[in-house]
Amino acid sequence: MGSAKKSSAARTARIEEMRRAEQARERRNRILVVAASVVVVAGLVAGGVVLVQTQSDDGGSSAADDAKSAGKFVTDADGVRAWKGTLGREHVTKSVDYPVTPPVGGDHNPVWMNCNGDVYEDEINPTNAVHSLEHGAVWVTYNGDAPEAEVEALAAKVRKTPYTLMSPVDGQKDPVVLTAWGHQRTVTGAADPAVDAFLEKFVQGQQTPEPGAACTGGLSK
Numbered sequence: 001m002g003s004a005k006k007s008s009a010a011r012t013a014r015i016e017e018m019r020r021a022e023q024a025r026e027r028r029n030r031i032l033v034v035a036a037s038v039v040v041v042a043g044l045v046a047g048g049v050v051l052v053q054t055q056s057d058d059g060g061s062s063a064a065d066d067a068k069s070a071g072k073f074v075t076d077a078d079g080v081r082a083w084k085g086t087l088g089r090e091h092v093t094k095s096v097d098y099p100v101t102p103p104v105g106g107d108h109n110p111v112w113m114n115c116n117g118d119v120y121e122d123e124i125n126p127t128n129a130v131h132s133l134e135h136g137a138v139w140v141t142y143n144g145d146a147p148e149a150e151v152e153a154l155a156a157k158v159r160k161t162p163y164t165l166m167s168p169v170d171g172q173k174d175p176v177v178l179t180a181w182g183h184q185r186t187v188t189g190a191a192d193p194a195v196d197a198f199l200e201k202f203v204q205g206q207q208t209p210e211p212g213a214a215c216t217g218g219l220s221k
Contacts, residue, residue: 070085070086071083071084071085071086071087071099072084072085073100073184078194078197079185079194080183080184080185080198081183081184081185082182082183083100083104083105083182083183083184087104087105087106087181087182088105088106088107089105089106089107089108089134089209090107090108091107091108091109091110092107092108092109092127093109093110095127096108096126096127096130098126098130100184101126101169101171101172101173102126102129102139102141102169102172102177102179102184103126103129103130103179104133104179104180104181104182104183104184105130105133105134105181105182106130107127107130108127108128108130108131108134109125109127109128109130109131110131111128111131111218111219112128112129112131112132112134112135112214112215112218112219113125113128113129113131113132113165113218113219113220114132114165114215114216114217114218114219114220115132115135115137115139115163115164115165115215115218116162116163116215116216117158117159117160117161117162117164117165118158118164118165118166118220119155119158119159119165119166119167120165120166120167120168120221121167121168122167122168122221123167123168123169123170124167124219124221125219126169128218128219129165129167131218132165132215132218133179133180133181134181134208134209134210134213135163135208135210135213135214135215136163136180136181136202136203136204136205136208136210136211136212136213136215137163137164137165137180137203137215138161138163138164138165138178138179138180138198138199138202138203139164139165139166139167139178139179139180140154140158140164140165140166140167140176140177140178140179141166141167141168141169141172141176141177141179142154142166142168142169142172142175142176142177143168143169143170143171143172143173143174143175144168144170145175146175146176146189147175147189150175150176150189150190153189153190153191154166154176154189154190154195156190157190157195161199161203162203162215163203163204163215164199164203174186176188176189178194178195178198178199178202180198180202180203180205180207181207181208181209182207183202183207185198
């Protein structure tokens, strides 16, 4: 019992530390945005800017022909499926054909979905959500088979946890899925001990390609 209380206290302290760090990053980002805006305006006044729009051979904004990341899932002893293979990290503005739903990584949109305990009632663009995974977020998803009570309980848990986001994904096979960069597992609901275990391990976990990157300042819908 004492060990469990210590673990819970440590997790709470880590979440509060992430909240403080996120707030500090947000303040720094605002300063950088203002400074960058001043530079851009000065450049426009000084000489003008010519924007040349070019299209790539595949049409630029069309869906990627085949952006699937090579690899496969291997299930660990704790029930977590780990992706063994390549996960691209290029920024793209077109759709990406991910090999699994929800995706566990790969090329993604330059803008992330806000993931500071954000709960989305509608489906979100997976290319934005994958960028959130790159920042160390855990993405909680559910389909139409998930009981409404479980969805509400999971949403309450997400709202209290920085570096998480939640949304429906109708195309996924299982009712409730937890996803981090390169890792995924199904759970039965909010009371499933695997939920807390997954959050503990993968929120800003060792798998994070860009630890400490922002989970605010992106898209909110």
